[in-house]
Amino acid sequence: MEVVILADAKEIGAVAADAVGALLVRQPDAVLGLATGSSPLMIYDELVLRCVAGLVSFSRARGFTLDEYVGLSADHPERYHNVIDRVFVSRVDFAPGAVQGPDGLASDVPAACAAYEDAIHRAGGVDLQILGIGTDGHIAFNEPGSSLASRTRIKTLTRQTRIDNARFFGGDVDAVPTHCLTQGLATIMEARHVVLVATGSHKAEAVHHLVEGPVSAMWPATVLQHHPHVTVLLDDAAAHRLQLAGYYRETYRAKPDWQGI
Numbered sequence: 001m002e003v004v005i006l007a008d009a010k011e012i013g014a015v016a017a018d019a020v021g022a023l024l025v026r027q028p029d030a031v032l033g034l035a036t037g038s039s040p041l042m043i044y045d046e047l048v049l050r051c052v053a054g055l056v057s058f059s060r061a062r063g064f065t066l067d068e069y070v071g072l073s074a075d076h077p078e079r080y081h082n083v084i085d086r087v088f089v090s091r092v093d094f095a096p097g098a099v100q101g102p103d104g105l106a107s108d109v110p111a112a113c114a115a116y117e118d119a120i121h122r123a124g125g126v127d128l129q130i131l132g133i134g135t136d137g138h139i140a141f142n143e144p145g146s147s148l149a150s151r152t153r154i155k156t157l158t159r160q161t162r163i164d165n166a167r168f169f170g171g172d173v174d175a176v177p178t179h180c181l182t183q184g185l186a187t188i189m190e191a192r193h194v195v196l197v198a199t200g201s202h203k204a205e206a207v208h209h210l211v212e213g214p215v216s217a218m219w220p221a222t223v224l225q226h227h228p229h230v231t232v233l234l235d236d237a238a239a240h241r242l243q244l245a246g247y248y249r250e251t252y253r254a255k256p257d258w259q260g261i
């Protein structure tokens, strides 16, 4: 696991966008894993700027989102399919239908989850997965106690996650859906490169467990310690509980520019 502590969100966005850009040069038809929520917004904004400037193109790329609320209507602004379209997909040059997500309105939930796993598999798997992390250590919506071997399925959101996400629903925690469909931890572990972003002191405890804690279903993100290629991009506030922060900074400073993440 490579831990990179950067000055601010802008720098995090640039470093992550460099990795996405380099991947798309090597492999224009790459498969991207796209998180929603606040954490990756600076990456998407930076990629939009570069796409508009002609420096990167998504015209042959495909994308898969991580999760979806159950039961939000097709036109609900907080439905993750609509969120990712608004914050990223519609602002760059993806082909129509190139980005898909789990179907939160499916009547047959197990079949919809199996179909989503199958779609990722048929696309050749995710080349680069962008992730955020919840304050309770979830990745996608794999809440504490999730099986480390889990696949796409329905999950109940914790009260903490619903409180955290109430800001997207006018501050009303009861308006936040209680259930979601989410890629499992084993699904995410199959991505070839995972880039996890965390900013702000409210993420420091989860980041501490992710990077330096024991692997445990109680802090689901810790499963990433078993992944061969994970990059964790942090600001100072999110990194402030890391025991080896000095070592991570020194290691990144000594890295040759050409190497990237």
Ligand code: F6R
Binding pocket: 034, 035, 036, 037, 038, 039, 040, 066, 067, 131, 132, 133, 134, 135, 138, 139, 140, 141
């Ligand atoms: C979103 C997702 C979640 C978020 C996490 C952090 O698709 O899968 O795991 O990444 O809840 O959310 P933010 O970034 O809003 O703090």
